[in-house]
Amino acid sequence: MSPPVQERGWSSLPADLLRDILSRLPWSSHPSFAATCKHWSTIVSLFYPAWITPVLLNAVDVGSTRIRYYSPYYHKIFEEDGDWSRYWEFSELIHPEPKVKASPMTNPVLHHGLLYMLRKDGRLAVYDDRQHDEGFKILDKPTDPGFKYDDYYLFESDEGDLMAVLVDRRGSPLYVVKLNEDVMEWEKVESLEGRALFTGTLTTMMVKTDVKWIQNKIIFPRLHHWPDVVHCDLVDREGEVAFVPKSTMVSQDGAVQDKSI
Known part of the structure; x- marks a missing residue:
């Protein structure tokens, strides 16, 4: 008499089949997938969702094929092998004697079709x-915003206003000011109205967010120690963008890290 056939449960599905299923699921469903059982959790590879907080373009050398992004949430730099032609168009017109040197604190900002510094x-x-x-023309207005500060970061808000973050020498944000374009004067911003402001790198951005712990806050990168560099691919899956390390080590105990889900 042949031995009874032992039924195989969901937890015993082959790893290759599980990886194929996982590749068809959006990133946000991976934590639920990993929570099914220990076997399934070992299939889920480490990834860093870009949608949790904005990821800022950090630094890159012209001509390099590597593009770098800094994430204030993870305090990591994500480095992607990229093609410059996808992002930039180079001009042969170079002004021989620029009248204004670029600020070391901030990039020029494109606002209403003009470039501001x-x-x-x-x-x-x-x-x-x-x-x-x-070349660049220095405007008669606005003038000094009336606050003492050491560093400054110019940016365009999510509502299309030209704004700046004024910072003291200890790296603490002092004021956020907005350009009143009717009278061309700086005005102090009293409230971010539920927005989060990410600054302190060459890119500054303001976003509306539903994440309560970053609402009405100015977030600086924690650069008291240099962030780790993660070599990765930037992957878009059904509108969800995530950084996927090129080589990921699966945790021996199948644990899923909080900040990677």
Whole structure:
């Protein structure tokens, strides 16, 4: 008499089949997949969702094929092998004698089709590519915003306003100011109205968020120690974008790290 056939449960599905199933699921469903059982959790590889908090373009050398992003949430730099031609168009027109040096604290900001840079004294320099030969022009207004500060970060808000974060020498944000374009003067912003402001790198951005712990806050990168660099691919799966390390080690106990789900 042949021995009875032992039924195989969901927890005994082959790893290759589980990986194929997982590859068809959105990133946000992976934690639930991993929680099914220990065997299933070992199939889920480490990834870093880009949708939890904004990821800022950190630094990259011109001509390099590697693009770097800094995430304030993970305090990590994600480095992706990329093709510059996908993101940039290079111009052969280079002004021989620029009149304004770029600020070491902030990138130029494109606002209403013009390129703006903020000077230490609160003045704005503006560049119009239709008048390329004239280079940057320093505007008569606005002038000093009236606050003492050491560093400054210029950015365009999510509502299209030209704004700046003013910071003291200890790295603490002092004020956020907005340009009143009707009178061309800086005005102090009293409330972020539920938004989160990410700054302290060459890119500054303001976003509306439902995450309560970052609402109405100015978030600086924790650069008291240099963040780890993660070599990864930037993967878009059904509208969810995540950084996937090129080589991931599966945890021996099948645990899923909180910040990777």
